Amino acid sequence: TRVAVLISGSGTNLQALMEQVKKPSSSAEIVVVISNRPGVMGLKRASMAGIQTRVVDHKLYGSRAEFDGTIDKVLEEFGVELVCLAGFMRILTGPFVRKWSGKMLNIHPSLLPSFKGVNAQKQALQAGVRVTGCTVHFVAEEVDAGAIVVQEAVPILVTDTEDSLSERIREAEHRAFPAALELVGSGAVKLRDDGRIVWNQSV
């Protein structure tokens, strides 16, 4: 499976995905890394791994549609079959999301549907929950509301700060995202037309 990873910054999840696809058991290949911001660490990680990179700077586009259209052209240029959003911080438009429906995954640092949006870790701390985690889901038009593929629970310790909790969630993300990539990339998990998840049993 030809995979594109979209980033906006450091790309620690990108690193985890790059390590996963190098495993002999993996059927996936990261063919391009696209960032909406120039000069970020994730681009350097990709280049060091010999992966092609592209910058599509959202500030240079008059509309979200044009920005998304340029990203779509890059995805087509590389024959991409699966898109992974790894800390990608731009909301994507309906037409783009619909085109890539069932072929685009995002990772969110909470157990969705709890704590959608930005600073999910802080929301969990402030809510006083004792368990949070991370979620890999198919990207739907409604933000952080797509069908769930993989989740991993993470305990919140009484000594936790936003930073210590974020670090523990990140470790879970680095397991959950590669696992979800393999499930969808291998066809074990699909998104049904009605928006539900289907696990493809052999018989």
Ligand SMILES: Nc1nc2ccc(CNc3ccc(C(=O)NCCCC(=O)O)cc3)cc2c(=O)[nH]1
């Ligand atoms: N339509 C769709 N697109 C997405 C784009 C990125 C992410 C990643 N998670 C994200 C979730 C929330 C945001 C957000 O609210 N950022 C501040 C506003 C930035 C902007 O103006 O663009 C960004 C990424 C998820 C989605 C999604 O679930 N659906």
